[in-house]
Amino acid sequence: MQSLTNRSKVVSNKQMSFAERTYLIPIIKGMMITLKHLFKKKVTLDYPKMTRPMAPVYRGKHILKRDLNGAENCTACGLCAVACPAEAITMVAAERKKGEEKLYKEEKYAAIYEINMLRCIFCGLCEEACPKEAIFLTDEIVKPSDLRENFIYGKELLVEKMDHRYDITKRQKHLIK
Amino acid sequence: MALIKVTIDGIEIEVEEGTSILNAARQIGGNIVPPAMCYYSSLKGSGGKCRTCLVKVAAGSAKDPRPMPKLVASCSTMVMDGMIVENTSNQDVVDARKSIVEMLLINHPLDCPVCDQAGECSLQDLGYEHGLAKTRYEFKRRTFESTDIGEHVKLHMNRCILCYRCVYTADQISEGRCHGVIGRGDHAEISTYLEKSIDNDFSGNVIDVCPVGALTDRTFRFKSRVWFTNPMDISRKCDNPKCCGKAVAWMSENTILRITARKDQNSEVKEFICNTCRFEKKEVSDWTIEGPRHIDRHSVISQNHYELKPKHAFKALENNAKQ
Numbered sequence: 001m002q003s004l005t006n007r008s009k010v011v012s013n014k015q016m017s018f019a020e021r022t023y024l025i026p027i028i029k030g031m032m033i034t035l036k037h038l039f040k041k042k043v044t045l046d047y048p049k050m051t052r053p054m055a056p057v058y059r060g061k062h063i064l065k066r067d068l069n070g071a072e073n074c075t076a077c078g079l080c081a082v083a084c085p086a087e088a089i090t091m092v093a094a095e096r097k098k099g100e101e102k103l104y105k106e107e108k109y110a111a112i113y114e115i116n117m118l119r120c121i122f123c124g125l126c127e128e129a130c131p132k133e134a135i136f137l138t139d140e141i142v143k144p145s146d147l148r149e150n151f152i153y154g155k156e157l158l159v160e161k162m163d164h165r166y167d168i169t170k171r172q173k174h175l176i177k
Numbered sequence: 178m179a180l181i182k183v184t185i186d187g188i189e190i191e192v193e194e195g196t197s198i199l200n201a202a203r204q205i206g207g208n209i210v211p212p213a214m215c216y217y218s219s220l221k222g223s224g225g226k227c228r229t230c231l232v233k234v235a236a237g238s239a240k241d242p243r244p245m246p247k248l249v250a251s252c253s254t255m256v257m258d259g260m261i262v263e264n265t266s267n268q269d270v271v272d273a274r275k276s277i278v279e280m281l282l283i284n285h286p287l288d289c290p291v292c293d294q295a296g297e298c299s300l301q302d303l304g305y306e307h308g309l310a311k312t313r314y315e316f317k318r319r320t321f322e323s324t325d326i327g328e329h330v331k332l333h334m335n336r337c338i339l340c341y342r343c344v345y346t347a348d349q350i351s352e353g354r355c356h357g358v359i360g361r362g363d364h365a366e367i368s369t370y371l372e373k374s375i376d377n378d379f380s381g382n383v384i385d386v387c388p389v390g391a392l393t394d395r396t397f398r399f400k401s402r403v404w405f406t407n408p409m410d411i412s413r414k415c416d417n418p419k420c421c422g423k424a425v426a427w428m429s430e431n432t433i434l435r436i437t438a439r440k441d442q443n444s445e446v447k448e449f450i451c452n453t454c455r456f457e458k459k460e461v462s463d464w465t466i467e468g469p470r471h472i473d474r475h476s477v478i479s480q481n482h483y484e485l486k487p488k489h490a491f492k493a494l495e496n497n498a499k500q
Contacts, residue, residue, distance in 0.1 A: 077290030078402035082480055093399040107323075108291045108399050131290050 054139035056170035059122045061140040062115055063166050064159045065133060067105055072159060073134035076110035080126035080135055088119035089126060106132070113158060117142045117151040127171075136168050181258040185209055186266045198251035198262055199230055203443055209264050210443070212274075214281070214299055214388045215340035216252035219447055223345050224252035227338065228277045229303065233270050236261040248273055275307040282312060284319045285389070286335045294390030296403040296477045299444065300338065319363065326368075329381060329395050329456045337367050337391035343383035350449050351379035367391065378417060381455040385438050385446050396456055397435035403427065406434055407483035408472060411464040413454065420451035425470050433459045439470075 019025075045052060054060075065073050076093035094111035096104045103109075126135050145151060160166055180191040185202050186209040192201045200218070202210045211232055216224030224230075230252045234245040239259025248270060251262070264270055281300060289295040304310065321334035344357050344367070359368045383392050406427040415422040427435040436455050438446040458464065472478045 075290045076399075077295070078405060079290070082402075082404055082477065093401075095399050106288075106291050 056139065058139040059124045059137040061117070061138055061142050062120075062126070062153070062158055063136050063138050064110075064113065064155065065136060065166070065168065066160050066162065069102065070162050071102055071105040072109060073105055073132045074110045074113065075104075075106040075108050075132055075134070076113070077131065079129040079131060083125045083129035084120075085123060085125065086119045086121050088116045088121075090114050090116075110155070113155050115153045115158065117153055118148065136166070136171060138166055181256060183256040183258075183260045183262065185262045186264050192256060194256075196256055197224075198232060198234075198249075198254050198256055198260075199224075201256050202251065202262075202264065206442070211251050211264050212299065212303055213252055213443075214303070214338060215342060217342050217345070217386055218443070218445055219449075220342060220345040220349060220386070223340075223342055225250050227281065227340055229274060229281070231270060231273050231277065233263040233267040234260060235263050235267075274303075275309070278303045278307050278309055279313070281338050282309060283314050284335075285338065286318060287312060288336075292333075292336065292390035293393045293398060293403075294336075294387075297444075298390060299388040321366065325395065327380065329452065330384060331393050331395045331398060332367065333391050333393070334366055334368075335391075336389050338389055339365055339367070340388055342386040342388065343367065343392055346383050346386050347380065350382050351377045378451045378453075379419070379449055381452045382438065382446065382449045385440070385449075394435055394437075394456075396459070397427075400434045401427075401429055404477045404480050405429065406478075407481060408470040408478065410439070410467040410470045411436075412467060413458065413464050415451060415454055417451040417453065419449075420454055421448035422450070422454065423448060424450050424454055424464075426464065426466075431461060433461060433464075 067073055076091050078091065078093075081087075081089040081091060090112075091110045091114070092112040093108050096107050096109055122137065124137050127137055142151070142153075179194055181194055182189060182191055183198070183201050184190075185198070185205060188205050188209065190201060190205050192204060196204075199211055199213060199216060211230040213224070213230045214227035216227075216230065228250060230250055231248040232251045233248055234254070236242040237245060237260060238257035242259070251264075278300075282304060285300065289298070289301060292298070295301060319335070323331060323333045323335070326332045339358065341358065347357070357368070359366050381394075384394050387393075406429050409426045409428055410423075411426045412423045423439055424436050425439055426433045427437070436450075436459070438448065438450045438455075440446055469484045471484065
């Protein structure tokens with residue numbers, strides 16, 4: 001029966017000639033391809049020494065922002081934790097005492113704030129849910145480790161350092177009109 | 178007593194004479210029940226202050242079918258035979274309610290992320306329903322320092338909408354009036370006179386009747402968000418003759434974080450509990466655990482799926498309680 005498409009290949013069992021049996025021409029053809037690739041631009045990177053540029057809106061490791069005066073924005077409202085589909089976020093709230101106004105922006109703050117980076121799927125819903133502009137995903141990558149405990153990031157790893165501020169304006173472009 | 182016919186949003190019902198429109202609507206139930214921020218069925222004299230329950234009376238009665246000229250507060254307007262009421266079916270009512278909510282929010286701080294009431298707050302629900310997540314108000318809000326009234330109750334006067342429910346509770350449920358409203362109009366403020374603490378047996382109930390987060394439990398302050406806790410029906414035999422001993426424990430794992438009275442479908446407490454039950458009995462062993470409390474599917478509290486937890490988890494809790 002005649003095939004409806006011309007995709008199928010007709011196989012034949014005919015004897016190969018001596019020239020064909022030496023496979024010289026196909027070998028030269030293959031070697032030419034190899035040679036061509038030697039002069040092509042490399043697609044891989046020498047990773048630890050070189051890195052690729054990240055998109056400014058990449059969803060990587062989280063950061064807990066401080067405001068301009070250095071007070072923590074997070075008020076432990078729990079909206080990120082309830083929005084999180086992977087249940088990676090846990091927190092314990094505490095009341096701000098008198099004299100701590102410079103440390104915490106609101107009356108309530110997160111005494112413990114933990115993200116389990118192994119559970120996290122980096123969907124960014126926490127960032128979207130946050131009413132206080134406290135949590136953002138950054139273009140940093142979570143560092144590998146051979147211990148599960150090391151992937152539970154506490155406040156010491158998440159809260160923004162004052163000498164290493166993180167610019168989030170590019171992430172908020174949709175908010176600026 | 179003679180029953181009279183009243184139609185609310187096209188649904189006919191027969192109610193007793195002297196029933197308010199709000200209560201008639203509650204007998205029907207469902208979406209047509211007007212929201213109420215100040216009316217509380219178990220408190221005498223409550224209602225008529227917040228205006229969120231406004232409805233349109235399209236026909237006054239069978240004898241005099243003229244419509245009422247203005248929207249009326251359904252909590253304090255009594256039904257008449259043949260009355261036709263429009264609530265959600267009338268655009269005027271919906272618009273008016275939206276404006277009322279906006280007005281209630283004029284002085285209300287938008288601090289839901291900090292507030293302990295968030296998740297079970299009537300004003301938050303109202304604002305959400307009417308799409309009022311943002312405010313148009315640009316002026317300085319009325320501000321007060323938050324104060325402790327008594328050992329167990331925290332007062333955030335900023336959040337108060339002056340519904341007077343707590344004043345009626347202090348008057349009617351607990352003995353000896355200890356707290357009320359000082360000042361008038363914009364200066365009105367809930368307070369204990371001369372910062373006296375409120376410390377009689379039933380004073381804790383002001384927390385439950387408060388529709389917003391103005392009066393909150395100090396023993397639960399910032400402990401957890403309500404939607405991370407598992408509400409359980411609990412009961413115990415209370416020595417206090419006026420206390421019903423039926424409560425709800427808001428638990429996290431095996432610890433009781435907060436105890437409140439049981440609220441019905443209109444989020445009203447019918448049976449009040451004493452302060453001993455509310456604040457001092459926080460051990461699982463003090464109570465008999467009856468099972469998970471059903472919370473409306475649309476509430477954020479049901480996000481926790483506590484009702485779906487396997488039965489043996491509850492069994493284990495009960496066994497714990499017995500030991």
